Amino acid sequence: MFASDVQGPMSAVAAAYLIRERPHLLYLSGPPSYLERQLGPAAIDRGIDNLRRVIDATGARVIMDHYALRDGNAGERFRSLWDAGVVTAAATWAPRPRRSRGDATSCGRRSEGRRPGSRRPGVL
Numbered sequence: 001m002f003a004s005d006v007q008g009p010m011s012a013v014a015a016a017y018l019i020r021e022r023p024h025l026l027y028l029s030g031p032p033s034y035l036e037r038q039l040g041p042a043a044i045d046r047g048i049d050n051l052r053r054v055i056d057a058t059g060a061r062v063i064m065d066h067y068a069l070r071d072g073n074a075g076e077r078f079r080s081l082w083d084a085g086v087v088t089a090a091a092t093w094a095p096r097p098r099r100s101r102g103d104a105t106s107c108g109r110r111s112e113g114r115r116p117g118s119r120r121p122g123v124l
Helices: 012-021 033-039 041-058 066-070 079-083 089-093
Strands: 025-028 061-064
Touching: 012 041, 025 041, 033 041, 033 066, 041 061, 041 079, 061 089
Parallel strands: 025 061
Antiparallel strands: none
């Protein structure tokens, strides 16, 4: 489910809606902690708590982007979310490390003939 501007969700109504929809994957903006001075820490904490409620109730995999990443202190401010398995869009789409030829998990696939950093068709 794409719920970009729910801002946390800071609203209990938005959190209840997300829980009712029971998404498997939830992509949202996260709490706008970069506005914490204007909104106050309680508002940001409410967004974090509501998102934890959504995760606990649905088991959804959560990708957080946009508002959450505007804050230079996001790493610490959202520690409880990262610990709960929330990831950023950048972490989700980051290139995977290359495997060595002898690595059993490479399943015998070869990378010869491709430019460094290129991807196989259909592989993210």
